[in-house]
Amino acid sequence: MVLQVKVEMFLILKVENxxxxxxxxxxxxxxxxxxxxIFKTATAAEVQYHTVPWxxxxxxxxxxVAAGPLFKMKGLQGTVRQxxxxxxxxxxxxETPSxxxxxxxxxxxxxxxxxxxxDTHVFLNINGFCKFGLAKEQHSEGNGHSRIRALVLLFLDHLTLNVLLLPKNVVLREVFENRRKMTEPRNEIYIDTPSKCKLVPDETYSLTCSSEKHTVTPKIAEFDVESYEDYYPxxxxxxxxxxPINLYLHEKKQNEKENGTECVWQTYVNLQRSHKGGTIAESSPLSPYTPPGQDFxxxxxxxxxxxxxxxRPILSGLQKCRVLNxxxxxxxxxxxxxxxxxxxxLMLEKKGGPAQEDFYxxxxxxxxYLVKDLERPHVYGTSEHPNLLRRDLNSHSRKRQWHINDAIDVT
Structure with a gap:
């Protein structure tokens, strides 16, 4: 049985501390x-959550071994079933991953x-909250590692290009926040380039670039997927x-009968354009630190x-939360x-982000209904709201059925 639920209201996602x-x-x-x-709710619900170290x-x-971030969750109200x-x-x-x-x-x-x-999620029925995370059995010697979906992220720090190899299910907002803290007060720039690839955990990789004028260190490195807290290059x-340069990521051939490497990822980077693009906060793909109320x-x-x-009711609400005197x-x-x-x-604009969040x-x-109409997506099944991916799973009013990419099996 595949869950089909009509979604009529928007998910609100706030980032607080x-x-x-x-x-x-x-x-x-x-x-x-x-x-x-992914959350399946039985009622109106509110959950606070963040990652913690394994x-x-x-x-x-x-x-x-860890196979994803460890989330600490606290149910504030309502019921989340899955x-x-x-x-x-x-x-x-x-092969089905264990x-x-x-x-x-x-x-x-x-x-x-x-x-x-x-293909993308592991679903779990729940009746309460605490800490949840994905793990898998340690690699058995001689069996070999399976290839996983991964990311290659680039950050430009003056004349140093930092290259991060990460599993695809990292929390991107935390990657950017961690990099920001590590490089302050310098302004590290995120370079937006195709980042998806498929890599083998603990396999040996090397990075080359199209110009011999630049120096790459180290010569070889392993793809470490077990840590979901430290985001070092x-x-x-x-x-x-x-x-402008071309970058190539090479993997040591797994076939013992063959020597050498094969290219598993490559990209062209216009460093001149990226250098003028601003700081990481301005150029990251999430526009990560604009809360939904401010964006709205x-x-x-x-x-x-x-x-x-x-x-009158809006002004009363704003006065009650002390946005207006x-x-x-x-x-x-x-x-x-x-x-x-x-x-x-104009007052709200001058008062800044927190006031705009309260106004929202x-x-x-x-x-x-005004909020819902303004946030109505241009293409049904997606949302122009920057902090939300929304799917309407069964909209009778449109006489169509839309299914979330990974429909939840409730049998």
Whole structure:
């Protein structure tokens, strides 16, 4: 049986002190853009979650290795019945990866039976929260490692190009935040280039570039997939100048009868254009640090000026959460027509992000249909909201059925 649920409300995702906040106003199936987690809710629900370090010593004692981030979750309200954890294994008809869901509560280390494993997620029925993560059995000598989906991420730090090899199911927001902290006060620039590839854990790789003027270190390195907390460069390219280059990632041939390497990833990088592109915060593919309320405010400010309806409940809500003081509220109320809306929006713009986040939440309560209409996706099944991947699984009103890429099996 494949779950089909009508999703009528939007997922709200906030980032507060490096913690994600999942919140929805109705039952449904939702996916977090930042983490890839899938939530199946039975009611309106709110969950706070963030990643925490694995106890690698404990994993080793259990004969396991990490196969994904470890999430610490706290249910704030409502009921979440099922979780989908993203994995990076490549599933073929010949081999099904033996992925295990680990549940950690207090000092209890429990292996849980998944409902099923899709091409991208491992699904688990739950009745409570604590710490969850994916693991798999340690490599048995002589059996060889299976190829997994991976990422090659590039960061430019002045005349040093940092190259990171990472499993695909890392939390990208944390990668960028970690790199930002590691390179402050310098402005490291993320280079947006095709990053997807398929690599073999613990296999030996080498990186080359099209110009001999640049120096690559180290000469060879292993692809380490067990750590989901430290994002250090696998390779560094010392650049003699800022010019376009081609990069090639080579893998040692696994066939013992053959010597040499084969190219498993390559890209062209216009370093001159990237160097002018700004800091990591400005160029990362997630635009990662713009919370949804701020994005909504700036994206729809022109429409809000003409479409805001009754302001009294909105002003009351803003005053209640101390975005506006009585004098500011009076100033807005004394204006006429559209000038009243413009005055309020100008105040919110000057007050900055936190005020815009509160305005977004107040507007959702006071005029949810306006918010829903403004956030309505241009192409059905996706959303222009930057912090959301949404799928409507069974929309009778459109006389079509849309299924999440990894529909949840509830049998």
């Amino acid at each position: 490096a913690k994600e906040m999942f919140s929805c106003s109705t039952e449904g199936v939702y996916q977090c853009r930042y983490t890839g987690l 106890d690698y010593k404990k994993l080793e004692q259990e004969g396991l 979780l989908g954890f993203p994995h990076c294994q490549i599933i073929s008809s010949e 992925l295990i869901v680990i549940h950690i509560k207090d000092k209890t280390f429990e292996k849980l039976q998944a409902v099923r494993t899709s 696998t390779f560094q390219v010392a650049l003699s100048n800022i010019e 405010f700036h994206r729809h400010k022109a429409e809000l000026e003409t479409r805001l309806g009754l302001l 009585p004098q500011e509220r009076e100033e807005v109320e004394n204006k006429d027509g559209s000038v009243r809306n413009r005055t309020l929006l 939440r107040v507007l959702q309560q006071c005029d949810p």
